[in-house]
Amino acid sequence: MSGPLDRFARPCFEGFSGSDERRERKFDFENSEDERRTRIGSLKKKAINASTRFKHSLKNKSSRRKSDGRVSSVSIEDVRDVEELQAVDQFQQALIMEELLPERHDDYHMMLRFLKARKFDIDKAKHMWADMLQWRKEFGADTIVEDFEFMELMRF
Known part of the structure; x- marks a missing residue:
């Protein structure tokens, strides 16, 4: 229905x-x-x-x-291996003898890096150092602050 x-x-x-x-x-x-x-x-x-x-x-x-009156500080010690220290001294003397050590590059750690890169072979490290100085001279890496002209700044 x-x-x-x-x-x-x-x-x-x-x-x-x-x-x-x-x-x-x-x-x-x-x-x-x-x-x-x-x-x-x-x-x-x-x-x-x-x-x-x-x-x-x-x-x-x-x-x-x-x-307490104390200030907490962290001291970082520059621990140098005796053998590395002697190698860097020898390398430094070799660079001075050949007039390849400008004052701005007279740095223990920088010289140590070059020595390590050449497995502490002083002649190879010295050649690498001379190439680095030549490159810096060619590209003006050491005089960039003095030589750079900031043209955009002079427009304003």
Whole structure:
């Protein structure tokens, strides 16, 4: 027995079911939003608390330093191997004899790098040193500050 009302009864029933589902989804969404806000609030509180503790710990350390009268410092020791030291001295003397040691390049660590690069062979390191000086002269590496013209600056 199907009548004109049967046609409407079914969609109406589904309509109620659909609105119930929508309400339920909205309720779930609101709950999940509340949970998310709660979690975010909790994370914010934790971050602020950690930041405050860190700030106070720094203040405490600085006040402790003032009260102790001590300042913590780190010393870096330049530990030099005796054999390396002797090799650098020999290399330095060889460079001075051949007038290959400008004052600006008279540096223990720089000479040690050249010696290490040539496995402490002084003649090979000296040749490499001379090539480095020649390259610096050709490209003006040592006089760049004096020779450089900053054209863009002069426009303004």
